[in-house]
Amino acid sequence: MAAMQFETPPAPAAAAPPAKPFTKKFWKSVRDFPMLYLGALIIVLLILAAVLAPVISPHNPTTQFSDGLTESGIPVGPSAKFPLGADNLGRDILSRVLYGAQVSLLVGVISTVINLVLGVLVGTVAGYFGGWVDNVLMRVTDIILAFPLLLFAMALVAVLGPSLWNVLFAIGVLGWGTMARVVRGQVLAVKEFEYVQAERALGASNTRIMFRVILPNIIGPVIVLSTLNVGQNILVEAGLSFLGIGIQPPTPSWGNMIEAGMQTYQVAPWTLWFPGLALVIAVLGFNLLGDGLRDILDPRNTQH
Amino acid sequence: MYAYILRRLFSAVIVLFGISVVTFLLIYAIPADPARMIAGPKAPESVVLTIRHQLGLDQPLPLQYIHYVWRLLHGDLGTSYTYNLPVATMIVQRLWPTAELALGCWLAELIIGIPLGIYTARHARRLGDYIVSALALIGISLPLFWLGLLLLYWLAYQVPIFPLGGFGGLRYLILPSLTYGITGAAYYTRLLKSSMLEVMQQDYVRTARAKGAGESRVTFRHVVRNALIPVVTFAGIDFSYLLTGVVLVEATFNWNGFGSLAYTAIQNLDVPVIMGTVLLVAVAVVLFNLIVDILYSVIDPRIRYS
Numbered sequence: 001m002a003a004m005q006f007e008t009p010p011a012p013a014a015a016a017p018p019a020k021p022f023t024k025k026f027w028k029s030v031r032d033f034p035m036l037y038l039g040a041l042i043i044v045l046l047i048l049a050a051v052l053a054p055v056i057s058p059h060n061p062t063t064q065f066s067d068g069l070t071e072s073g074i075p076v077g078p079s080a081k082f083p084l085g086a087d088n089l090g091r092d093i094l095s096r097v098l099y100g101a102q103v104s105l106l107v108g109v110i111s112t113v114i115n116l117v118l119g120v121l122v123g124t125v126a127g128y129f130g131g132w133v134d135n136v137l138m139r140v141t142d143i144i145l146a147f148p149l150l151l152f153a154m155a156l157v158a159v160l161g162p163s164l165w166n167v168l169f170a171i172g173v174l175g176w177g178t179m180a181r182v183v184r185g186q187v188l189a190v191k192e193f194e195y196v197q198a199e200r201a202l203g204a205s206n207t208r209i210m211f212r213v214i215l216p217n218i219i220g221p222v223i224v225l226s227t228l229n230v231g232q233n234i235l236v237e238a239g240l241s242f243l244g245i246g247i248q249p250p251t252p253s254w255g256n257m258i259e260a261g262m263q264t265y266q267v268a269p270w271t272l273w274f275p276g277l278a279l280v281i282a283v284l285g286f287n288l289l290g291d292g293l294r295d296i297l298d299p300r301n302t303q304h
Numbered sequence: 305m306y307a308y309i310l311r312r313l314f315s316a317v318i319v320l321f322g323i324s325v326v327t328f329l330l331i332y333a334i335p336a337d338p339a340r341m342i343a344g345p346k347a348p349e350s351v352v353l354t355i356r357h358q359l360g361l362d363q364p365l366p367l368q369y370i371h372y373v374w375r376l377l378h379g380d381l382g383t384s385y386t387y388n389l390p391v392a393t394m395i396v397q398r399l400w401p402t403a404e405l406a407l408g409c410w411l412a413e414l415i416i417g418i419p420l421g422i423y424t425a426r427h428a429r430r431l432g433d434y435i436v437s438a439l440a441l442i443g444i445s446l447p448l449f450w451l452g453l454l455l456l457y458w459l460a461y462q463v464p465i466f467p468l469g470g471f472g473g474l475r476y477l478i479l480p481s482l483t484y485g486i487t488g489a490a491y492y493t494r495l496l497k498s499s500m501l502e503v504m505q506q507d508y509v510r511t512a513r514a515k516g517a518g519e520s521r522v523t524f525r526h527v528v529r530n531a532l533i534p535v536v537t538f539a540g541i542d543f544s545y546l547l548t549g550v551v552l553v554e555a556t557f558n559w560n561g562f563g564s565l566a567y568t569a570i571q572n573l574d575v576p577v578i579m580g581t582v583l584l585v586a587v588a589v590v591l592f593n594l595i596v597d598i599l600y601s602v603i604d605p606r607i608r609y610s
Contacts, residue, residue: 035441139315143322146586148548151566155582158570159330235447239552242449245570258450262556265453266461276450284445291441 036292042285050101057095058083062250065090075268085270088260093270096252097278103253104282107168108234114172115233116226119179120215126180127187128210138184145177150239162245171233182225186218193217220297224290231286238279254279308601316594320587327583328372331382331575332361342385381583382576386569391580395562401471402561405553406546408477412485413492413542418535420489421496422528428501440490448549452483452556469558480557484549488542495538499531506530540596544589 030037049056058081059065068076068090075086084093126137149171156170190196191214199213240246241255249256257275265272339356340347356362360371375382381391420440424433459479460468466479503509504527512526554563562581569577 139318139322142315142319142590143326146319146323146544146589147326147582148544148585148589150548151551151582151585154551154566154570155327155330155578158573158575158578231445238447239449242447242552243555243567243570255447258447258453262453265457269457272450272453272457276447276454279447279450280442280445283447284442287441287445 033292033295035288036296039285039288039290039292042281043289046101046105046282046285049098050105053095053098053102057092057098059092059095061091061095061099061252063091065092068092075264075271077268077270084274085268087257087271088264088268093257093274096257097254097274100252100254100257100275100278101282103164103247103251104234104237104279107164107171107237107247108230108282108286111168111171111175111233111237112226112229114169115176115179115229116222118173119176120183120222122176123180123183124187124210124215127184128191128206128214134184137180141177141180144174145181147174149175150236153236153240154243154245157240157245162240162248164247164251167237167240167246171236175229175233175236179222179225179229182221183218186221187214190214190217220293224294224297227286227290227293231283231290234279234283234286254282305601309598312594312597312601316590319590323583323586323590324373324376325369327579327586328369331579332365332368332372376583381580384569384574384577386572386574386577391576394565394577395580395584398560398562398565401559402550402554402563404477405480405559405561406550408481409484409488409549409553410539410542410546412481413488416485417489417492418496421493421535422500422523424493424497425500425504425527425531426523428497436493440493443486443488443490446487448483448487448552449556451486452480452553455479455483456557469556471558471560476557476559480553480559483556484546484553488545488549491538491542492535496528496531496535499534500527503527503531537596537600540593543592544585547585547588 053061065082065086068082068086070076075088075090076082078085082092082094084097087093087096122137122141126134126141152174153167153170156174157166160166160170187210196209196213199209204213237246237253238255238258241253242259244256244259246255247253249260254275258272258279261272261275339352339359339361342355342359343352360368363371379392381395383389384391384394387394420436424436427433456466456468456479460466467476470476509522509526512522517525550561551563551566553559554561555567558564562584566578566581568574569581
């Protein structure tokens with residue numbers, strides 16, 4: 001320790017102290033917001049699993065191994081070759097769960113981005129202009145919200161044909177109702193503030209006021225809702241795939257793995273356990289992060 | 305008050321109109337050729353043309369829409385591609401099992417959610433609260449169909465207490481309801497807790513305490529009763545979740561309701577049946593929320609003026 005101090009050049013006085021307090025601060029904030037960090041950790045692991053799936057998967061996710069099934073056709077349980085067991089076609093469940101993370105993240109995140117763009121656009125314009133614009137946009141939102149998302153997405157995918165992009169598109173285009181309502185409420189509250197009035201007095205355009213002045217001020221609830229939205233959309237995708245209208249086999253998705261597990265769970269329960277567990281952990285990650293962010297961003301919570 | 309109800313009715317009619325446009329477009333405008341879907345890929349072109357004419361698909365879109373709404377208003381939801389039966393009849397036959405299941409699911413949510421909400425509010429920021437809150441978060445994150453299959457595995461296969469799915473008496477209803485209850489209860493728990501914590505700070509609660517009312521009297525007579533208002537509002541929103549959840553629960557438990565009907569229709573790409581169920585659900589959601597809102601304006605006059 002002492003030798004090291006001699007070898008390294010003396011750090012500038014101002015830069016040296018923050019090094020330790022930063023880690024201290026970090027652990028303190030971990031203690032203050034354990035949910036937030038647990039959620040973030042889960043999501044980081046999820047992203048790693050998805051990105052590294054081709055590298056860390058022990059097998060190809062669609063290869064059907066003849067030794068993955070017993071002679072009577074029952075999937076083999078967890079073993080050295082198949083760490084989480086094999087599925088009803090003798091495929092490696094661990095590899096399929098890892099690749100399944102790709103589908104869930106892709107659908108969850110991109111559909112949420114579509115929700116976000118549409119919801120923020122509709123909500124901001126409705127709240128900002130008010131009057132008949134607000135009336136028309138909010139009735140459209142009511143119509144969208146009258147259809148339960150899963151059923152509505154189901155109908156749209158049935159018409160478009162089941163594929164990854166259609167699932168993603170359907171959830172994205174149909175799921176923005178809640179976002180629009182929340183954003184509208186926030187805009188209504190913010191648009192009467194002095195700094196908004198001041199911008200208007202200075203002659204700023206409506207577009208500028210809406211997206212450069214108001215939007216940054218309501219970004220907190222938007223981030224929280226989007227985070228929770230990713231988890232919800234992952235569940236909707238899994239639901240669609242479980243019903244057979246989402247991601248089509250042999251492409252692994254946790255939803256269609258559970259559907260496949262439905263045929264074998266009595267004799268081979270691991271075909272059910274692991275894809276479901278992955279799904280719960282992923283959704284939990286986004287729910288933890290969303291709730292954690294709300295605790296931080298909501299001023300009512302920081303007062304006590 | 306009548307002005308409010310009229311306004312509310314008017315916007316409900318607009319929304320219903322929008323719903324009919326959306327389902328119409330999904331059935332008639334987006335698919336490449338519904339007539340080809342009905343006739344099958346191998347049918348000769350003349351058959352397809354006949355079907356197209358029979359369905360009025362050779363007419364302009366707005367005219368087709370008017371015919372569509374006209375048929376809807378007469379209770380005609382179209383004809384199933386697969387079974388060649390009226391969709392309305394098929395759905396009506398399945399309504400009762402679904403209503404039974406939905407009621408069971410909703411009761412399970414309340415039975416699990418409300419007591420836990422009261423418990424966490426009374427033990428806020430203590431160990432019990434943290435444990436229940438963590439469980440609630442897991443409950444929200446659970447996929448219905450997976451939980452349902454796990455419960456089937458444990459409580460119907462390994463320990464055969466309940467039947468392995470199917471539709472029947474109370475014994476068949478318990479597992480599906482429990483499945484939905486576990487995943488949905490968390491919303492009620494969280495809502496009731498935060499609402500109770502808010503009410504507990506009100507002056508009238510302090511007054512009740514000052515009068516010497518006991519802790520459980522304060523909780524149940526004063527806090528819970530007032531805190532239930534947002535919970536009842538949520539029940540209106542929950543109705544739409546419930547109708548979605550029922551589709552997944554029915555698919556998992558092989559329950560013979562209209563969710564199963566939609567599920568089978570998807571397997572066969574039977575578009576009229578899918579749209580019929582979706583339309584029915586959307587209309588039910590709108591009407592249910594309309595009724596809740598009107599009842600509210602009768603009970604709580606403040607709402608009318610907002």
